[in-house]
Amino acid sequence: MAETAPVLLQGRTGPWEVVIGVEVHAQVVSQSKLFSGAATAFGAPANSQVSLVDAAMPGMLPVINRVCVEQAVRTGLGLQAKINLTSVFDRKNYFYPDLPAGYQISQFAHPIVGQGQVIVDMPDGTVRTVGIERLHLEQDAGKSLHDQSPDRTFVDLNRAGVALMEIVSGPDMRGAEEVGLYVTKLRSILRYLGTCDGNMEQGSLRCDVNVSVRRPGEPLGTRCEIKNVNSIRFVRQAIEFESRRQIEVLEDGGVIDQETRLFDPGQGETRTMRSKEEAHDYRYFPDPDLLPLVLDQAWVDHIRAGLPELPDAKKARLVSDYGLSVYDAGVLVADQAIAAYYESVVGDAGGKPVRDPKLAANWVISELFGRLNRVGTLVTDSPVTAEALGGLLDLVADDTISGRTAKDVFDVMWETGRDAAAIVEEKGLRQVSDSGAIDAAIDAVIAANADKVAEYRAGKDKLLGFFVGQVMKATGGKANPKMVNSRMAEKLKG
Amino acid sequence: MTVPADPTRLTVAQARDCLAAGDISARELTAAHIAAMDSARHLNAFITETPDLAMAQADAADARHARGASHALDGIPMAIKDLFCTEDVLTTAASHILDGYIPTYESTVSDRLKAAGAVMLGKANMDEFAMGSANITSHHGAVHSPWRRPGDDRPLVPGGSSGGSAAAVAARIAMAATGTDTGGSIRQPAAFTGIVGLKPTYGRCSRWGIVAFASSLDQAGPMARTVEDCAILLQVMAGHDPKDSTSVDRPVPDLRAALTGDIRGLRIGLPKEYRADGMSDEVDRLWQSGAAWLRAAGADVVEISLPHTRYALPTYYIVAPAEASSNLARYDGVRYGLRVAVDGGDLTDLYEATRAQGFGAEVRRRIMIGTYVLSAGYYDAYYLKAQKVRSLIARDFSQAFDSVDAILTPTAPTAAFAIGEKMDDPIAMYLNDVFTVPASLAGLPALSLPAGLSGDGLPLGLQLIGRAFDEETVLRIAGVMEQAAGFTALPTSLSTGSDGEA
Numbered sequence: 002m003a004e005t006a007p008v009l010l011q012g013r014t015g016p017w018e019v020v021i022g023v024e025v026h027a028q029v030v031s032q033s034k035l036f037s038g039a040a041t042a043f044g045a046p047a048n049s050q051v052s053l054v055d056a057a058m059p060g061m062l063p064v065i066n067r068v069c070v071e072q073a074v075r076t077g078l079g080l081q082a083k084i085n086l087t088s089v090f091d092r093k094n095y096f097y098p099d100l101p102a103g104y105q106i107s108q109f110a111h112p113i114v115g116q117g118q119v120i121v122d123m124p125d126g127t128v129r130t131v132g133i134e135r136l137h138l139e140q141d142a143g144k145s146l147h148d149q150s151p152d153r154t155f156v157d158l159n160r161a162g163v164a165l166m167e168i169v170s171g172p173d174m175r176g177a178e179e180v181g182l183y184v185t186k187l188r189s190i191l192r193y194l195g196t197c198d199g200n201m202e203q204g205s206l207r208c209d210v211n212v213s214v215r216r217p218g219e220p221l222g223t224r225c226e227i228k229n230v231n232s233i234r235f236v237r238q239a240i241e242f243e244s245r246r247q248i249e250v251l252e253d254g255g256v257i258d259q260e261t262r263l264f265d266p267g268q269g270e271t272r273t274m275r276s277k278e279e280a281h282d283y284r285y286f287p288d289p290d291l292l293p294l295v296l297d298q299a300w301v302d303h304i305r306a307g308l309p310e311l312p313d314a315k316k317a318r319l320v321s322d323y324g325l326s327v328y329d330a331g332v333l334v335a336d337q338a339i340a341a342y343y344e345s346v347v348g349d350a351g352g353k354p355v356r357d358p359k360l361a362a363n364w365v366i367s368e369l370f371g372r373l374n375r376v377g378t379l380v381t382d383s384p385v386t387a388e389a390l391g392g393l394l395d396l397v398a399d400d401t402i403s404g405r406t407a408k409d410v411f412d413v414m415w416e417t418g419r420d421a422a423a424i425v426e427e428k429g430l431r432q433v434s435d436s437g438a439i440d441a442a443i444d445a446v447i448a449a450n451a452d453k454v455a456e457y458r459a460g461k462d463k464l465l466g467f468f469v470g471q472v473m474k475a476t477g478g479k480a481n482p483k484m485v486n487s488r489m490a491e492k493l494k495g
Numbered sequence: 496m497t498v499p500a501d502p503t504r505l506t507v508a509q510a511r512d513c514l515a516a517g518d519i520s521a522r523e524l525t526a527a528h529i530a531a532m533d534s535a536r537h538l539n540a541f542i543t544e545t546p547d548l549a550m551a552q553a554d555a556a557d558a559r560h561a562r563g564a565s566h567a568l569d570g571i572p573m574a575i576k577d578l579f580c581t582e583d584v585l586t587t588a589a590s591h592i593l594d595g596y597i598p599t600y601e602s603t604v605s606d607r608l609k610a611a612g613a614v615m616l617g618k619a620n621m622d623e624f625a626m627g628s629a630n631i632t633s634h635h636g637a638v639h640s641p642w643r644r645p646g647d648d649r650p651l652v653p654g655g656s657s658g659g660s661a662a663a664v665a666a667r668i669a670m671a672a673t674g675t676d677t678g679g680s681i682r683q684p685a686a687f688t689g690i691v692g693l694k695p696t697y698g699r700c701s702r703w704g705i706v707a708f709a710s711s712l713d714q715a716g717p718m719a720r721t722v723e724d725c726a727i728l729l730q731v732m733a734g735h736d737p738k739d740s741t742s743v744d745r746p747v748p749d750l751r752a753a754l755t756g757d758i759r760g761l762r763i764g765l766p767k768e769y770r771a772d773g774m775s776d777e778v779d780r781l782w783q784s785g786a787a788w789l790r791a792a793g794a795d796v797v798e799i800s801l802p803h804t805r806y807a808l809p810t811y812y813i814v815a816p817a818e819a820s821s822n823l824a825r826y827d828g829v830r831y832g833l834r835v836a837v838d839g840g841d842l843t844d845l846y847e848a849t850r851a852q853g854f855g856a857e858v859r860r861r862i863m864i865g866t867y868v869l870s871a872g873y874y875d876a877y878y879l880k881a882q883k884v885r886s887l888i889a890r891d892f893s894q895a896f897d898s899v900d901a902i903l904t905p906t907a908p909t910a911a912f913a914i915g916e917k918m919d920d921p922i923a924m925y926l927n928d929v930f931t932v933p934a935s936l937a938g939l940p941a942l943s944l945p946a947g948l949s950g951d952g953l954p955l956g957l958q959l960i961g962r963a964f965d966e967e968t969v970l971r972i973a974g975v976m977e978q979a980a981g982f983t984a985l986p987t988s989l990s991t992g993s994d995g996e997a
Contacts, residue, residue: 053600057825059593060580060602060704062739092821094869096846103824156829284869286878289710289818291740 008175009217012248017214019244020221021180022172023236024209025187026165027197028141029072035140035164036063036106043203047146047157055162057101062290065090069164070294071304072196073113073138076166078305079194080133082117086298088137090291094284098156099143107139107167109285113294119170119190120313121182122331131183132171141165160204166197172211172221177240181233184208185335189312193337201231208236212243214251222247223257227271230264239264243271315340323347323358332366339365339380345387346394356394364390368408372415384418385411393421403482406430434481436488439472442480443489446471457493465490502527503667507571507724510670514560514570521560521570525553525614528572531668532616535641535988540663542577542635543585544617552614559612567731569612574669576660577618578625579605579715580704584615588706589623589633592853593832602704603736604673604715611731616669620659623855624823625680625708628927629914630658632857637914640688641666641986644951649913651953654684654927660718661688665986671719671728675705677712678811679907679931682943685718686906686956689945689984691973692718693725696964697938698743700729701736707822709815710741712935722944722973726750729966745964753967754974759793761972764899768804773926774908778955781947782905785957788979789903789972799899801891806884807933812925813868813881814936819858820865826853860921889937896962901972904930906956910949934960942973945982954984 009016034041037054054061077084091109114136121129143161147154168187174180188206191197199206208231213224225247227239242264247257262271287293310318312334319330334340343365348355369390373380393410396402402410402425413424425431433439446468447454457464465486472485496512498519499505505513505524513519529546549572556570580586580598587593601609609615622632629652630638640653641662653662657674661684664672674681676694685692693716700715707713717728730751735744765786770779786796828834828849835848854862868877895902907927917923934941940963943956957976961969984990 056830058580058598058600058831059586059588059596059706059825060598060702062703064738064740094821094824096824096827098827098829098842101825101830103827104821282871284821284866284871284874286817286821286869286874289741290707 010214010244010248013252016217017244017248018217019175019240020172020213020215020224021174021176021240022211023170023174023180023183024211025168025170025184026141026207026209027076027168027191027199028205029069029138029164029166030196030198031066031068031072031164033066033068034162035066035069035138037162039162041163043205045159047155048159051158051161055101055158057103063106063288065291065294066164069138070113070296072164073136073166074296074301074304075194075308076168076191076196077114077117077136078301078308079190079196079311080114080117080119080136080168082133082136083115084296084301085111085113085115086296086301087111088113088294090138090288090294091285092288093139095281097142098154099145099158099161101143101158101161105140105142106288106291108137111293112137119183119187121179121186122327123179123182126327129173129179131173134169134171136166136168139165139167172213177237177244180210180240181237184233184236186312189335189337193309193311201233204231207231210236210239210243212240212247213257214244214247222251223259225257225259225271226261227264228261228274235264235266238266238269239271242269246271309337319358323354323362325358325362329362329366333362336380342380342383342387346391348391356391356398360394360397364394368411384416385414389414389418389420396421396425400432400434400481401425402430403432403478405482406432406478430479432481433476433479434484436484439476439480439484439488440492442472442475443468443485443492446475447492454493465493468493501667503531503670505670506721507568507670507719507727508721510571511568511727514556515565517560521553521556521614522550524570525549525572525616528616528668528670531666532663535666535668538639538641538662538666538668539636540620540638540659540666540668541574541617542587542589542620542633542659545584545615546617548584549614549616552609552612556612556614566610566612567727568608570614571612572614572616572670573608574617574619574660574663574672575605575608575615576621576657576673576675578621578675578706578708579673580706581605581615581618584618586618586706587634588625589621589635590826590853590855590858591634591833592826592849596832598704600704603701603738604705604732606704607731607734608673608728613731616663619657619663619669619672622656622658622680623858624706624819625656625675625677625713626819626857626861627655628679628683628924629912629918630655630684631914631918632855634855638662639914640911641988642688642911642953643987644953647913649915651911651913652687654687654907654911656680657684657692657718661685661690661692664688664690664718664720666988671717671724673715673732674718675708675713675715676931676935677708677714677815678935679928681716681718682931682941682956682958683907683927685943686945686954686958687911689954689982689986690718690720691722691725691942691944691977692716693729693942693966693969694935694940695729695733695966696743696940698741699733699747699940699964699966701734701739701742703736703738703742707818709818710822711818712811712815722942722970722977723751723754725942726754726970743964748967750966750970753970755971756975756978758789758972758975760795761901761968762795762797762899763789763972764797764799764895764902766799766801766804766895766902766904768801769904769930773929774905775910775949777949778905778908781955781957782903785903785946785976785980788976792975792979794972796903797899799895799902801888801895801933803884803887803891804933807888807936808925808929810881810884810888811928811932811936812864813877814885816861816865817869817878817881818865820862820869823854823858823862826850828853857921885936888933892933892937892939892960900962900968902960904958904960906930906943906958910951910953910955930958934958939963940966940969942969944973944977944980946976946980947982948984952984954982
């Protein structure tokens with residue numbers, strides 16, 4: 002468990018408050034680009050997914066992809082945000098070789114989604130609400146390839162024109178930990194919605210982090226923007242470095258220049274990219290090739306009706322209906338596939354759980370997760386299916402095997418992918434619940450340990466565990482521990 | 496009808512009849528125009544001539560005719576403005592920066608013409624990126640009007656930016672041409688060369704594949720020698736295109752059928768604000784004549800007011816350059832066209848050298864104006880205010896159309912001028928568009944037709960402006976005025992029987 006970042010950072014001269022806002026660029030899950038029919042698959046050969054529009058050939062015009070609009074609306078609804086029925090696409094003008102038209106089509110003054118919120122669960126059990134200022138649709142740029150030739154730069158336009166949602170938070174976060182949890186939660190929501198795959202390694206989700214520091218209670222300080230951070234770990238590191246850097250500058254009597262910085266994961270530090278003086282004048286204006294985007298409320302309502310159950314609602318349900326702890330429920334709902342796996346293990350019989358939800362949660366969280374994490378496998382690729390795990394829990398529930406044996410059986414299931422019942426039969430692991438056999442074993446243990454029996458009877462209650470252990474050992478772990486416990490206690494009384 | 500000795504004198508409508516009757520083949524008709532193109536090369540009306548392609552298209556038209564499967568424009572020889580991207584044919588927008596650019600695609604409008612069987616003689620010269628009113632900014636040299644002032648050998652401008660298209664149609668090289676109109680680029684050259692030019696309602700024709708100048712204003716339209724020919728051509732060019740988000744999805748009416756010749760009871764407005772400075776007396780007199788023809792035909796001519804007219808030109812020269820500065824950003828030397836690499840230079844040097852050498856002076860001027868009016872700190876004062884004024888200008892028109900069916904104005908304040916005149920003063924040059932720009936800002940259909948000659952013996956045009964998507968009424972009135980004007984004057988080069996060169 003990560004250490005909780007303090008809300009206040011202690012400087013040489015006193016405490017400082019770190020104020021952070023995040024702009025997340027989330028690539029929209031869609032078959033084709035925001036304004037062209039070209040494909041969006043990751044990893045395709047360079048320039049194999051480029052239409053005439055993406056390459057900004059003379060006379061080409063953008064046509065909006067309805068699927069991308071629907072995804073943005075879905076995301077807005079998932080963020081409990083206001084959907085703007087009229088929004089406008091603007092041009093953001095700047096020159097760069099990976100931006101073929103010389104402008105990016107984005108939304109500036111009138112975004113498609115207005116204010117919303119994300120609930121972040123803090124490790125101490127408290128809850129923070131991070132405000133969403135807006136979500137707007139925009140095109141991604143292409144990619145310059147500087148490493149293919151010693152004296153040339155190549156340009157790959159496969160990504161040029163791919164739809165991005167820029168999700169802008171308010172300056173509502175106060176530490177690296179909180180930001181990490183926010184991005185994680187946001188990614189979880191996007192994945193639930195199916196609007197962004199959240200794959201940071203492939204660049205599907207990138208963060209620009211705005212950091213400033215101030216004395217508690219004072220107005221906002223000058224912020225620096227750390228561009229394009231592509232992992233949650235790096236987001237945390239970048240904030241930790243940047244906030245300490247800013248505090249040092251201020252405590253040394255300096256001033257913070259508003260600037261754009263980049264995070265160097267190798268050095269673990271942020272560096273100047275460009276200062277405000279070099280900042281672009283983007284010359285935004287409404288794109289005259291595109292009419293204002295006008296949505297129909299009925300269509301928005303239709304999308305709303307089709308939303309899946311989102312993490313917060315699912316968590317609340319697991320806590321109230323299944324009696325799970327908030328923490329366990331939070332762990333289970335973070336990933337939609339895990340939640341689905343868990344719910345499948347629990348089973349559903351006319352609205353009632355088939356298996357003990359708490360037991361199921363323990364198994365999924367401690368046994369399954371442990372193994373999945375160790376080998377880096379997704380729950381969807383787990384060698385033990387939800388049905389198989391359910392079968393194992395049934396064997397525990399009907400006393401066919403003990404919980405202890407179940408763990409051994411689970412190991413075999415993980416290795417072989419086989420059914421629990423078959424393994425139990427084959428290895429003869431069915432537990433002994435025959436009172437005659439158990440009594441015989443108990444009698445043998447009592448007879449062989451007369452001294453300890455005397456100690457027990459003299460008041461050393463703790464020895465019960467020893468006796469039970471001896472019986473389990475003698476039966477090869479197959480004796481029903483509950484029966485052993487009760488009958489042993491009875492016999493020891495004499 | 497019988498085919499005249501010189502088939503280039505036919506109108507599109509006549510040629511269609513002759514072709515249908517088998518009185519002439521598309522091959523013969525095209526060959527006659529290619530010969531005219533050869534003998535009028537001094538006009539510099541074309542950037543690229545495509546005679547081989549034209550003959551192949553003519554033969555294909557003849558083959559279809561033989562099969563009894565003719566298309567609407569089969570065998571009609573046309574000039575296509577070089578702003579239209581044409582598949583496998585050099586397309587430069589008259590700019591150095593598009594050196595060698597051969598599109599792999601065909602603009603929607605030229606594709607529709609092609610599909611209707613029209614024959615492409617070549618790519619017509621124009622002002623660079625359609626920026627100009629005299630066709631003197633082309634990288635490929637100025638276009639000369641086929642007209643001359645009597646006793647004056649100085650070459651005249653054909654108007655702009657569709658100057659090559661206008662010159663080709665007037666000089667009987669092409670039977671018709673495509674033009675594009677952003678602030679008057681079809682209508683003003685039509686007026687200067689004595690032909691008919693129609694700027695359709697914004698959204699009527701697809702802009703897909705047309706090199707963009709100012710996206711919210713650009714509109715393709717026909718240029719021909721009669722109102723009827725313009726109706727026939729627009730019928731083919733117009734229509735919804737899902738590839739252009741601003742193209743309007745509404746049916747195109749039968750435009751030729753709109754030419755009923757009956758305008759009785761129509762109300763025509765004469766805006767008092769168009770009696771502007773710089774308008775010559777003869778233009779004013781022609782305007783009054785036009786009004787008289789309309790009255791004589793039974794229309795009701797009334798004075799109207801378009802109070803924001805005087806703000807139109809400054810508004811246009813903010814909005815159009817703003818959009819142009821952005822639209823022309825793609826010409827950066829990276830993917831196609833000219834690239835000027837600088838030894839030891841970086842990326843910025845590549846951009847600067849390519850764009851400095853690739854764009855001519857007028858284009859550079861407008862890019863800089865556009866960049867300035869969009870820049871942070873000036874956006875509200877210029878661009879945003881211009882957009883507000885634009886709305887007021889559009890409102891002027893919509894209010895006027897509550898009481899009138901069309902508006903009659905002169906097309907340009909003067910007749911054509913000589914190459915070299917007015918050239919040192921961009922503002923004087925911009926004034927050419929003073930009567931055409933308001934309808935452009937409002938997105939309305941507007942047509943210029945030849946209505947008479949100036950004292951210098953040069954054509955003068957009158958402009959009809961209609962309600963949005965009411966090209967029918969504009970064409971109907973224009974047809975009546977065309978009859979009344981009886982404009983039969985031929986360009987100097989044709990009327991003297993020589994090619995006009997000394």
